[in-house]
Amino acid sequence: MVNTTEVIIHAARLGNIEVLQELVRQGADLNVYDEKGFSPLIIASYNNKYEAVQFLLSNGANIDQQDFGGNTALMGVAFKGYTEIGKLLIEHGASLDLQHGNGGTALMFAAMFGRNDLLKLLLEAGADKMILDVRGLSAFDLAAQQGNSAGIEILEQG
Secondary structure, eight states, X not given: OOOHHHHXXXXXXXXXXXXHHHHHHTTOOTTOOOTTOOOHHHHHHHTTOHHHHHHHHHTTOXXXXXXXXXXXXXXXXXXXXXXXXXXXXHHTTOOSSOOOTTSOOHHHHHHHTTOHHHHHHHHHHTOOTTOOOTTSOOHHHHHHHTTOHHHHHHHHHO
């Protein structure tokens, strides 16, 4: 018997729209998760599969589903720097200020990893730059720790 969860996760990872379409036609749950808690949307986003993300969102994937660490698709693209998928997720109503298990947000990931296009995008969309993680650090603090001077400037202006 075929494990549908493995198939849908693999199809999302590869951006295989045909397989995703067939699985949806067969009634597959788009909000399943793998052994790490990654949903098809998180996997497709993290692997920069724009069309797959678009398809999953259009077919009812939970945009704010969190993995076992509390990370969302938006946090994943902020970490990886995938601005176009970030725009798509924001346009579809992704929660900007969800916090993962250590209190981090998508804005914090963008600041920490120098994903300054996403930093601007998140701030323009209304992300809260005053949120603190469990250590009491803000996006500004994380940008400073990593030497992201351009990010500091963006946060000061935003």
